[in-house]
Amino acid sequence: MKWLMHFVRAVHESRAGRISFYIVVACIVLAFIGPWIAPYGPFERVYDPVTERLIRLSPPTRDHWLGTTTLGRDIFSQLLWGFRSAIVVGFATAFGVVAIGVNVGLISGYMGGRVDTVMMRLTDIFLGLPFLPFIIVILAITGRSTTTIIIAMTLIMWRSAARVVRAQVLSIKQQSFVAAARTTGGGDLSIIYREIAPNIMPIALVNVAFSLAWAIITEASIGFLGYGDAKAISWGTIIHDAYASQMMYQAPWWVVPPGIAIMVLVSAVYFLGRAYEHVVNPRLAGQ
Amino acid sequence: MKEYIFRRTLHMIITLFAMVTIMFFLFRLLPGDPTMTVISSAMYPKAQEAMRVQFGLDKPLLHQYMIYLKNLATFDFGFSFHSSRSVSELLGGRIVNTLVLVLPSMILAYGLGALFGALMGWYRGSAFEAVLVLLATLLQAAPVFWIGMMAILVFSLNLGWFPTGHLVTPGMFIDQDLRMYLSADFLHHLALPFIVHTAYQICFPLLLMRSSMLSTVGEDFIEFARIKGLRERRILFRHAARNSLLPVATTIPMILGWALAGSVVIETVFSWPGLGLMMIEGVQRSDFPVVQAAFFLIAVLTILGTFAADLLYGVLDPRIVYD
Amino acid sequence: MTGNQNNRDADEADDSALVDITDLSIRFRTKRGMANALESVSLAVPRKASMGLVGESGCGKSTLMKAVIGVLSENAEVTSGSVMYNGTDLMRADAEALRSIRWSEISMITQSALNSLNPVMTVGDQIIEAIQAHRHMSKADLNNLVVKMLTLVGVDPRRMHDYPHQFSGGMRQRAIIAMSLVLNPELVLADEPTTSLDMIVQDQIFRSIRDLQVQLGFSMLLVTHDLAVVIENCSRIAVMYAGQIVEEGSVASVVGAPFHPYTLGLKNSLPSIERMHEPIAIPGAPPDPIAMPPGCRFAPRCPFAIPRCREQRPNLEQMGDGHASACHRNADMPGLRMEAAEFSTWARASETNHASQESIS
Numbered sequence: 001m002k003w004l005m006h007f008v009r010a011v012h013e014s015r016a017g018r019i020s021f022y023i024v025v026a027c028i029v030l031a032f033i034g035p036w037i038a039p040y041g042p043f044e045r046v047y048d049p050v051t052e053r054l055i056r057l058s059p060p061t062r063d064h065w066l067g068t069t070t071l072g073r074d075i076f077s078q079l080l081w082g083f084r085s086a087i088v089v090g091f092a093t094a095f096g097v098v099a100i101g102v103n104v105g106l107i108s109g110y111m112g113g114r115v116d117t118v119m120m121r122l123t124d125i126f127l128g129l130p131f132l133p134f135i136i137v138i139l140a141i142t143g144r145s146t147t148t149i150i151i152a153m154t155l156i157m158w159r160s161a162a163r164v165v166r167a168q169v170l171s172i173k174q175q176s177f178v179a180a181a182r183t184t185g186g187g188d189l190s191i192i193y194r195e196i197a198p199n200i201m202p203i204a205l206v207n208v209a210f211s212l213a214w215a216i217i218t219e220a221s222i223g224f225l226g227y228g229d230a231k232a233i234s235w236g237t238i239i240h241d242a243y244a245s246q247m248m249y250q251a252p253w254w255v256v257p258p259g260i261a262i263m264v265l266v267s268a269v270y271f272l273g274r275a276y277e278h279v280v281n282p283r284l285a286g287q
Numbered sequence: 288m289k290e291y292i293f294r295r296t297l298h299m300i301i302t303l304f305a306m307v308t309i310m311f312f313l314f315r316l317l318p319g320d321p322t323m324t325v326i327s328s329a330m331y332p333k334a335q336e337a338m339r340v341q342f343g344l345d346k347p348l349l350h351q352y353m354i355y356l357k358n359l360a361t362f363d364f365g366f367s368f369h370s371s372r373s374v375s376e377l378l379g380g381r382i383v384n385t386l387v388l389v390l391p392s393m394i395l396a397y398g399l400g401a402l403f404g405a406l407m408g409w410y411r412g413s414a415f416e417a418v419l420v421l422l423a424t425l426l427q428a429a430p431v432f433w434i435g436m437m438a439i440l441v442f443s444l445n446l447g448w449f450p451t452g453h454l455v456t457p458g459m460f461i462d463q464d465l466r467m468y469l470s471a472d473f474l475h476h477l478a479l480p481f482i483v484h485t486a487y488q489i490c491f492p493l494l495l496m497r498s499s500m501l502s503t504v505g506e507d508f509i510e511f512a513r514i515k516g517l518r519e520r521r522i523l524f525r526h527a528a529r530n531s532l533l534p535v536a537t538t539i540p541m542i543l544g545w546a547l548a549g550s551v552v553i554e555t556v557f558s559w560p561g562l563g564l565m566m567i568e569g570v571q572r573s574d575f576p577v578v579q580a581a582f583f584l585i586a587v588l589t590i591l592g593t594f595a596a597d598l599l600y601g602v603l604d605p606r607i608v609y610d
Numbered sequence: 611m612t613g614n615q616n617n618r619d620a621d622e623a624d625d626s627a628l629v630d631i632t633d634l635s636i637r638f639r640t641k642r643g644m645a646n647a648l649e650s651v652s653l654a655v656p657r658k659a660s661m662g663l664v665g666e667s668g669c670g671k672s673t674l675m676k677a678v679i680g681v682l683s684e685n686a687e688v689t690s691g692s693v694m695y696n697g698t699d700l701m702r703a704d705a706e707a708l709r710s711i712r713w714s715e716i717s718m719i720t721q722s723a724l725n726s727l728n729p730v731m732t733v734g735d736q737i738i739e740a741i742q743a744h745r746h747m748s749k750a751d752l753n754n755l756v757v758k759m760l761t762l763v764g765v766d767p768r769r770m771h772d773y774p775h776q777f778s779g780g781m782r783q784r785a786i787i788a789m790s791l792v793l794n795p796e797l798v799l800a801d802e803p804t805t806s807l808d809m810i811v812q813d814q815i816f817r818s819i820r821d822l823q824v825q826l827g828f829s830m831l832l833v834t835h836d837l838a839v840v841i842e843n844c845s846r847i848a849v850m851y852a853g854q855i856v857e858e859g860s861v862a863s864v865v866g867a868p869f870h871p872y873t874l875g876l877k878n879s880l881p882s883i884e885r886m887h888e889p890i891a892i893p894g895a896p897p898d899p900i901a902m903p904p905g906c907r908f909a910p911r912c913p914f915a916i917p918r919c920r921e922q923r924p925n926l927e928q929m930g931d932g933h934a935s936a937c938h939r940n941a942d943m944p945g946l947r948m949e950a951a952e953f954s955t956w957a958r959a960s961e962t963n964h965a966s967q968e969s970i971s
Contacts, residue, residue: 121298121301121302121305124298124302125302125305125306125309127541127544127593128302128303128305128306128544128586128589128590128593129306129309129586129589130544130547130548130582130585130586130589131544131545131548131549132548132549132551132552133548133551133563133566133581133582133585134548134582136551136566136567136570137313137314137570137578137582138313140570141313141316160541213428217428217430220430220433221430221431221432221552224430224432224433224552224555225551225552225555225567226571236430239430239432239433239436243436248436249436249439249440249444252440255433255436255437255440256437258433259429259430259433259434259436259437262428262429262430262433263425263428263429263433264428265428266427266428266429267424267425267427267428269428270424270427270428271424506725507720507722507725507726508725508726508727508728508729510681511718511720511726511727512728513681513712514679514681514712514713514717514718514720515712515713515717515739515740515743515789516709516710516711516712516713516714516740516743516744517739517740517743518709518743521739521743525728525731525739526728526731529728529730529731530728530729530730533730603730604730605729605730605773605775606729606730606773606775
């Protein structure tokens, strides 16, 4: 909670940070209430009340603000539902990634020696694995669901976070308070989690932001490639449906909105991460 | 230096070996009979039996693993279920197609990104900097496939400047040879995916170079260069940018890996027959030998890229300790 | 107007100052407010001689130096004054004019050679680029000049192809000296040129600077917090405190018979054979540049301060022989010098000043 307050205060220092903060908060709120305020269900087919015919591929109208799909689904409603999966998958993955990354980085950086070598070799191996292809193979093995998508992404994304945290741990280890904790006879675990961990919180939070951004883009890519959760609607799967229907270029109202939603949310997250990084790492300020 | 290269080579081999082992188990975890990876149920029973022997699938796991290693080392990936041609035969052109798209555009992205990032850092606080930061962040935040679709929508369909996809106009070339790769038709097809990919890839080095510059311009040696009465241009390029380049250069292997892995997306949008599209099609058709081969090659290219970038870094920074 | 200038007007033309700083005031915009870095500083740097500029860190000596060489940071504001060099006012000259004066006429030896050198460029190339920025020369001539200069400062010229990190600290400092002299400048600014080095190397470096000065005849403005270094290397000295020059004159006169209590305090920091105890540090800290005291800026730390000192700012006053001091009690000082050498005097000052400050607040 203390960290959250610090974060909020820090990002409020710049205008870009403030605006981004409110955009992200708005998206989180929409993730909760989006499905309630959506006029239709994500897979609900809409019929013309007069002719009782399915409204296929309609351009934006008064009733259907962003038009409909070839299957007669309301795109505005789908877009609203999409907030939920972007936020849920994004945050779950980001926290998973940072939790693994922080622990690997802490242990590897603090222990040094053979433990460090083994863990860093492992990280190198994961860095050699191709990102999206790996996720797709995993999904082909496990089947497609929101949970498996989160797991597959976490499994490959922790590698960068681990490296960043380890580098930070190595420099913190040199500082006097760690040596002091050692001489007063603190155990390794207590030093790692009581003394060092609080000091890497800022960099961990920066990583949460960047992982969140990456996770949202990646989830969209997975959806676009046709590996999204078939039972949930996401911005990536909306674009996939448009792409697969071969009508995407005839119906820009179908593909443009989800892309803009991703772009706005992700860039807000980037700006947020950068605004926070700027505060916790003054070297970036230039002077 | 020699020892450094030797050590990096060793690391590379270990990484490669571990990656291959992960793949071995990963592909045996794919749903269905483990023999599915190499044998299609659509084959005649006799042919299936023959292949089982060829790939040692009747032997214990360790033996299978040895055969698997031997096959990979000799680039023998078996036969595609879909086209029943040998996978290695299919691969050749695919690798070239991916590299033709990804490599030049990565080089251009890093070159332009470093140049403009340097200017952004130098003119910090200017409108030029603010606009580019916003643009780059927005572009980086948008999924590349969506940018590709938007580009097709605007430049191919509305303006009609470029074809919507594919390597060349269908039927124009019989063989994928040098004559095709040098043809105007090929370049015309390459242009749009190339521009989209470059525009997308430029964001990362651009923003990184900018922030690297911001910390470099505060260094004493920049002020000292000014005290020496050097011209601003020289201070900007030879001193500030040259030093800021180092942290940007370290990211080349990582980004190259992402770009190669990301080829699955950009190639899908532009129907560009490279490794990425090959892999996606393979997964869709449960053509596992093809998937495995494409996965393997993307990983190998990534690891080789890392290795090359490590060596490059040694050239860029004289302070690097080869230990 | 100081008596200095009157003297100079009467003298020969060649005796005029090389750099003439008049009434220079500079302040910095900071988050907390305007910080006064220099206030009404006047200083004449003599030709073919060394002048020492002493003061605690933050007293404005580095700002003064940066102003002379024209690399003040962006948040600096020159509110008054001029820096005249050969008829050019360096505070008002255009960028290209300043650029051509830098290094070819006024060069600098910096504090940390390691930070001043570009880590990814060979030492030789960094000397060569300094030459090329001002002179057109053939490649062979450039090379010969670098070899000559490195030899002159005692660095093996074959090391010119090495990178800075491959040099020892002393060698790097020598390389910077070679670089600073390569265009035969009129004035060399030296900013604590040896603080990062050990005593023996420091001594060697200063010895070679003195030798080179005899050979090449440049002026030096040596900025340091160490009075001993000035005594050893300079003929004139200016003492700075909180952005102002408080005492100025020949080294013999200023160090031998100081008038300003701050100079007396600095003198106590010298290791001394006569005084049998440890060097005495001046208690307290310099004033906050954002909220300078209204009277004498040294008054809060001064053992001899009288009520007038806290109200009225003293001006530099000629005490004869080109020796000036800015103290209201200049006339009383000859009788107080003995007292100023005592530890108890300064200890008392810190107590009473502390008490008076508390009673105010």
